[in-house]
Amino acid sequence: MMNKFMKKHHKFLRKLIIVNMVIAILVCLDIILSQNYISITRYVYKSSEIKKGFKVVHLTDLHNYEFGLKNCRLLGKVKKEAPDVIFLTGDMLNEDETRTDILINLIEQLVRIAPVYASMGNHEINYMQCSGNENLITMMKRAGAVVLEKQYIDIEINSVKVRVGGIYGYVLGVKKEDNLEQLFMEKFQNTDRFKILLSHIPEGLLLWRSMEYWDVDVVFSGHVHGGQMRIPFIGGVYDPEEGYFPTYTKGMFECGNGKMVLSAGLGSSRGIPRINNLPELVVCVVEG
Numbered sequence: 001m002m003n004k005f006m007k008k009h010h011k012f013l014r015k016l017i018i019v020n021m022v023i024a025i026l027v028c029l030d031i032i033l034s035q036n037y038i039s040i041t042r043y044v045y046k047s048s049e050i051k052k053g054f055k056v057v058h059l060t061d062l063h064n065y066e067f068g069l070k071n072c073r074l075l076g077k078v079k080k081e082a083p084d085v086i087f088l089t090g091d092m093l094n095e096d097e098t099r100t101d102i103l104i105n106l107i108e109q110l111v112r113i114a115p116v117y118a119s120m121g122n123h124e125i126n127y128m129q130c131s132g133n134e135n136l137i138t139m140m141k142r143a144g145a146v147v148l149e150k151q152y153i154d155i156e157i158n159s160v161k162v163r164v165g166g167i168y169g170y171v172l173g174v175k176k177e178d179n180l181e182q183l184f185m186e187k188f189q190n191t192d193r194f195k196i197l198l199s200h201i202p203e204g205l206l207l208w209r210s211m212e213y214w215d216v217d218v219v220f221s222g223h224v225h226g227g228q229m230r231i232p233f234i235g236g237v238y239d240p241e242e243g244y245f246p247t248y249t250k251g252m253f254e255c256g257n258g259k260m261v262l263s264a265g266l267g268s269s270r271g272i273p274r275i276n277n278l279p280e281l282v283v284c285v286v287e288g
Contacts, residue, residue, distance in 0.1 A: 090121020
């Protein structure tokens with residue numbers, strides 16, 4: 001009787017060990033893929049203002065990561081999409097970074113594919129403040145990017161008249177006293193052109209719904225890393241602004257008269273792995 005019990009007990013332990021080993025292997029595989037495999041998410045933005053469409057590639061939150069030697073795999077994915085324009089929306093390096101060559105080399109290669117427009121993220125802002133290296137924006141411009149920080153530019157993308165603006169911050173609605181963000185937004189929205197805003201932090205515009213106040217057609221944003229770790233059927237786990245189980249982590253969301261394309265980004269802050277959260281390259285087709 002005891003021998004039968006021991007045999008059953010050993011069989012149960014063996015099965016338990018095998019199950020745990022399989023789970024451990026799957027978790028390790030997922031972590032590896034979540035750092036290295038570049039997924040592509042596609043969106044279509046329809047507007048009656050657009051007669052002839054154009055294609056956007058949106059990259060954000062690279063955090064100085066390299067997908068292959070000198071980001072050859074990332075560049076290959078972008079080139080294959082043949083975009084009309086490329087947007088970078090911040091945190092492309094880390095605030096305590098010792099290297100800028102990864103970002104600068106990436107920009108130099110991207111501009112060979114399509115025009116590059118970039119806005120700042122909290123890591124770029126902190127990098128310039130903490131390191132005393134105020135030349136980062138100049139370096140990005142020399143590499144070929146148009147860097148927009150509380151600035152906008154009127155351009156044509158595939159014959160479509162567009163105003164592209166860039167801003168770092170929460171971009172809240174007007175209060176009793178206007179701040180620099182609000183003054184910029186008032187000038188930015190004052191146009192009949194199709195308005196695209198590059199804004200690293202999504203919470204002010206989307207979660208706190210200031211998009212209902214500002215007249216913007218489409219916003220490209222990042223910052224949230226898709227929630228960093230994603231749980232099946234639940235979504236992202238953490239947002240640095242909203243906390244645990246945030247409302248918005250990735251996707252295309254409608255708010256006010258416009259939409260926000262929120263990317264899960266490509267990398268992560270140092271020491272914090274992505275889990276069940278593939279690096280994301282966003283492709284958005286704007287059409288009539």
